[in-house]
Amino acid sequence: MPAFLPHADFPYTRMRRNRRHEWSRRLVSENRLSVDDLIWPLFVIEGTNLRQPITSMPGVERLSIDLLVEAVRGAHDLGIPAIALFPSVEASLKTPDAREATNPDNLVCRAVRAVKKAVPDIGIVCDVALDPFNSDGHDGLVADGYVLNDETVEILVRMAVVQAEAGCDVVAPSDMMDGRIRALRAGLDQADLDHVQILSYAAKYASAFYGPFRDAVGSNGALKGDKKNYQMDAANTEEALREVALDLQEGADMVMVKPGLPYLDVIRRVKDAFGVPTFAYQVSGEYAMLKAAAQNGWLDWEKVIVESLIGFKRAGADAILTYTAPEVARLLGKR
């Protein structure tokens, strides 16, 4: 048989037949992106009626609590199930012991209370890590240039408890300290917060794709060195599976892989190995690169965001954190 034929059955089998009409393409479509898959990350600042653009994330703004509440109301109207909150705190509140992280009246706790009151039905996810409050810009306490594990975990537990008491539904530790899931579960349960879910950033890589986020929360200037002694090496996958296995044993309700696009293989392996709710984060740098190309007229924005998100679904993600959530929800509603 001639070598150029695609396969033995040609011309009886023609793959293009199913692709000829739109109705047929819809019938054979294997994956679906829905508004139910979306979590919208938001940046919150002090003040009233204040919005600040983030230079490296065109179209994304830091919002004061009053405007945040309005934005969340809009997201809820679009059917977005949950938001994730990240505070950008004033430099004067950042200390080496990150004590503001455990203040029950800190910016993020006040934001949680305001959102919960105005939009009670939307899920609220809070990041648990010290970087917004730490003058070193690291996710944990630093001593002699090293991020301390167990001392950091103790503070993270108190941080999660104040967030949960403020009304946060899901605590999402993004710090990569060892043993923090067990400690958080125990701490929440002891505080009568056993209903609060834990979304573990289980396989979080030391990534340069977080750059624009660090601008957004103002940790870039503060950050000394890199995060390689606690976040994962981009070269590793087996290690990601061990991280996920440990976090599940310790009591995680959902696990996350982060970043998303360069790590789709990790999402697939986690989903196949454990079959648990597996979330993915389309991080700030992924947003920025698509946006920059679109602004240059090099990519079609609406098409590339939907295509990049369906890639997450194909890889096995159950939900996706994306700065594009409201836009995508609107686009999906139109189709």
Ligand SMILES: NCc1[nH]cc(CCC(=O)O)c1CC(=O)O
């Ligand atoms: N605990 C910090 C945190 N939580 C979420 C992100 C990144 C999110 C993004 O880039 O969109 C980071 C940055 C980091 O680890 O330096």
Ligand SMILES: [Mg+2]
């Ligand atoms: Mg771990």
